[in-house]
Amino acid sequence: MKTNNNTYKIKLGIFVSIGLLMLFIIIFFIGSHQNLFSSKFEINTNFRNVSGLQVGGQVRFSGIVVGNIENIVIINDSTVNVVALLNNDVRKFIKKDSRASISSEGIIGDKILIISQGSHNATEVSNGATIASFEPIEFDDILASIKVSAENAEIITDELAMMLIDINEGKGTLGTLLNDESVAKDLEKTMENLRKGSKGLEENMEAAKHNFLLRGYFRKKEREKERIKKEEATKEDAEIVKQ
Structure with missing residues (x-):
């Protein structure tokens, strides 16, 4: 009977010791993780x-x-x-x-x-x-901002769609301009006049070059152009020699 009692106490002591050891190990790991020490x-x-x-x-x-x-x-x-x-x-x-x-x-x-x-x-x-x-920044605030942006984008898209429909149907100032044939013809005439005006300007400039009063001015301009070209060519040659 005494032997059984001693065996029981030894087993109990071992069990308590193991339990305390495990408790210390757990406390150590938790403390290390939380930087308690x-x-x-x-x-x-x-x-x-x-x-x-x-x-x-x-x-x-x-x-x-x-x-x-x-x-x-x-x-x-x-x-x-x-x-x-x-x-x-x-x-x-x-x-x-x-x-x-x-x-x-x-x-x-x-x-x-x-x-x-x-x-x-x-x-x-x-x-x-x-x-x-x-x-x-609250997540709800971000969602609210995204919602407002999406609603604004939807309104803008609807307005653009309505505007394009009006243009196609010839409504409004822009629709009238784009669908009116007379406006298109006027624009075509304007472009033709601009082309004729440019051609006339070129002819006038050519005539001015041969005018004895302005001939010296144009020759001076041509000499300046030639001089600039020569200077640029000289610089390029110098850079090639350096390389």
Whole structure:
């Protein structure tokens, strides 16, 4: 009977020891994942709307998890204070002009706090400091904006369709102009007159070149053109020689 009792106690001791060991291992892994065993420092930031951010959520800097949300407190009807605990080894990288924003892990993932990089010359944040923030853009606001844009596009498309129908039927000023044969004939006559006017101008210019009063002017222009061509040719030859 005594032997059975001792065996039972030994088994119980082994079972309790294994249970405690497993508990310590679990606590160690959870603590390592949550950075419970590293030194921390605290920063604060304020938002009008935390957009679903929760206590325990991740804090990221340059895409790396550097801490967790410690507390979220409503200060007043327009301000919500967010307290974050960050690993002390990243403190030197977070500046006083760094800013906090709220984002999502993926499209519909958990909300996380993002801390931006500050300017290179700014001083690092102190423990308990408050940094500025960007207000999060709500997904509902994006959907509402897309809806308004789609409705406006639909209205514009309908109006364009009605305008094209009116043009095809000869309604309105533009429709009348495009469908009126007399307007087309007038445009054709105008183009013909322009062609004749251009031809007459060319003839007048040719006659002016042979006029003894203007002959010197045109010859001077021709000499300038020849001189410019020669200079350009000389420059091209010089560039070829350099190469």
